[in-house]
Amino acid sequence: MTRDKVPATIDVAAAGAIPAEFRYWEQLDDxxxxxxxxxxxxxxxxxxxxxxxxxxxxxxxxxQADPVAEAFVDEVYLGEIGPKAGRAMLDQALAHGIESVPDAPPTLIRLFEEFETDPEWLDPDLVARxxxxxxxxxxxxxxxxxxxxxxxxxxxxxxxxxxxxxxxxxxxxxxxxxxxxxxxxxxxxxxxxxxxxxxxxxxxxxxxxxxxxxxxxxxxxxxxxxxxxxxxxxxxxxxxxxxxxxxxxxxxxxxxxxxxxxxxxxxxxxxxxxxxxxxxxxxxxxxxxxxxxxxxxxxxxxxxxxxxxxxxxxxxxxxxxxxxxxxxxxxxxxxxxxxxxxxxxxxxxxxxxxxxxxxxxxxxxxxxxxxxxxxxxxxxxxxxxxxxxxxxxxxxxxxxxxxxxxxxxxxxxxxxxxxxxxxxxx
Known part of the structure; x- marks a missing residue:
């Protein structure tokens, strides 16, 4: 699969669109x-x-899907770096942190910034419970x-x-x-x-x-x-x-x-x-x-x-x-x-x-x-x-x-x- 065959964006519908098989309003009064x-x-x-x-x-x-991971796959796995080297980069970052990846591509850095940054709503004690x-x-x-x-x-x-x-x-x-x-x-x-x-x-x-x-x-x-x-x-x-x-x-x-x-x-x-x-x-x-x-x-x-x-x-x-x-x-x-x-x-x-x-x-x-x-x-x-x-x-x-x-x-x-x-x- 080459990069030019990959859709430019995962959002393929106009803003505000809802799939035809989402039949909530048709069936609500049943x-x-x-x-x-x-x-x-x-x-x-x-x-x-x-x-x-x-x-x-x-x-x-x-x-809607996952634009951050989509961008990483586009640049690394489907781009010049390739899937084998891309998987090695991902494994290295997971095991030792993004800082351990030499010349990490921007999309991998962005992916791990999101992955390693706790969201504001996170309660670790509640997660453990x-x-x-x-x-x-x-x-x-x-x-x-x-x-x-x-x-x-x-x-x-x-x-x-x-x-x-x-x-x-x-x-x-x-x-x-x-x-x-x-x-x-x-x-x-x-x-x-x-x-x-x-x-x-x-x-x-x-x-x-x-x-x-x-x-x-x-x-x-x-x-x-x-x-x-x-x-x-x-x-x-x-x-x-x-x-x-x-x-x-x-x-x-x-x-x-x-x-x-x-x-x-x-x-x-x-x-x-x-x-x-x-x-x-x-x-x-x-x-x-x-x-x-x-x-x-x-x-x-x-x-x-x-x-x-x-x-x-x-x-x-x-x-x-x-x-x-x-x-x-x-x-x-x-x-x-x-x-x-x-x-x-x-x-x-x-x-x-x-x-x-x-x-x-x-x-x-x-x-x-x-x-x-x-x-x-x-x-x-x-x-x-x-x-x-x-x-x-x-x-x-x-x-x-x-x-x-x-x-x-x-x-x-x-x-x-x-x-x-x-x-x-x-």
């Missing part, structure tokens, strides 16, 4: 939407429907976050990039899913976002990977800018951050986790900082529980359900990715058989029944009973953790160990790469 709105208002004592100005700003963010809450959810959040994403694969702006690259479809689904889990573990480990830490470095590598995927997709004639916005937009990326905070904070109560509103707001702040490092920096990012619910309300109301066969393939590739490898040693095969059925149970429990039934999926019973049966045990353990001094720290150590063991059982000694695909599958 009786089902308004019934859900009234039910929420009754249960939580506030209106989940956001102001129109916020919705419009959210819609416009589907034409949010990361600890995320760790406390253990391996359950891996399944919950992915299952909640399956429901959104109905949307073309989410499904098409994943389908075109093939990263979460077919045989490659397991590898990419486990790379995502590795990212979640790295950024949420204690100190994982400190300068030089593994999570912080991973965030930058994922950020650059997204630039390459975005650029390749924008050059494809089938990418519908008018309908979907830009690939991996600020809008969809922000929803991904909320899928790691407010959504599991509420949803994991269903299996016994006791997450307070204050703790949900800590995870919001944690993921906002992760997003900042990833180049996802909307000024309208929710600061509290009520604001986050309003963004999620808009996200669900605006859905267009146009992903079609691409979205169906992504949904139906998820669970088969956990099927045991018949060539594995028998101890691992047994663990994999158990884990596969656990994943069926979680997916069948959390994915809306209509969505599960609409796709070709493994049989739900009896595995769907697993989350229900474990809920009293988790609720009891959570109650003890909240009431007995010292147990919170013990629970944190246990969950950190369980996360790493779960990951290693899936991938063995292989390390996550976080590299963009070289060729799209179609």
């Amino acid at each position: 009786p089902r939407v308004q019934r859900a709105r009234r039910a929420w208002r009754t249960a939580f004592r506030f209106d989940p429907q956001p102001a129109d100005d916020l919705v419009r700003t959210f819609g416009e963010s589907y034409y 949010g990361a600890k809450v995320f760790r406390r959810w253990g391996t359950s959040v891996f399944s919950f976050a992915t299952t909640s994403t399956l429901e959104i694969y109905s949307e073309s702006s989410v499904a098409k990039p994943l389908s075109y690259t093939g990263g979460y479809a077919g045989d490659r689904a397991h590898k990419r899913q486990l790379e995502t889990v590795r990212f979640w573990i790295d950024v949420s480990d204690p100190g994982g976002l400190d300068p030089g830490a593994r999570g912080r470095q991973t965030a930058m590598r994922v950020r650059i990977m997204h630039v390459f995927i975005r650029r390749k997709l924008m050059q494809r004639p089938e990418w519908d800018h008018a309908a979907w916005g830009v690939p991996i937009s600020i809008g969809d990326a922000t929803l991904t951050l909320l899928a790691g905070s407010v959504v599991p904070g509420l949803g994991l109560w269903s299996i016994g986790h006791q997450t307070t509103i204050t703790e949900i707001e800590a995870t919001l702040h944690f993921w906002r900082y992760v997003g900042h490092l990833l180049g996802v920096q909307p000024t309208w990012y929710p600061r509290n529980f009520q604001e986050s619910v309003r963004i999620m309300f808009a996200a669900f109301v605006k859905r267009a359900y146009t992903a079609g066969a691409d979205g169906e393939e992504l949904v139906e590739s998820y669970l088969p990715a956990f099927e045991p490898n018949p060539d594995s040693p028998w101890p691992k095969r047994i663990r994999d058989h158990i884990n596969y059925r656990i994943q069926i149970g979680y997916t069948a429990f959390w994915l809306p029944p209509a969505t599960y039934a609409r796709h070709t999926m493994p049989r739900r019973f009896p595995w769907v009973l697993h989350p229900i049966l474990q809920a009293p045990l988790i609720f009891g353990a959570e109650t003890l953790r909240r009431t007995i001094p010292g147990l919170d720290a013990v629970a944190d150590r246990v969950q950190r160990h369980r996360r790493e063991q779960w990951y290693r059982n899936e991938v063995g000694d292989r390390e996550a790469e976080f590299t963009p695909v070289e060729e799209f599958r179609r």
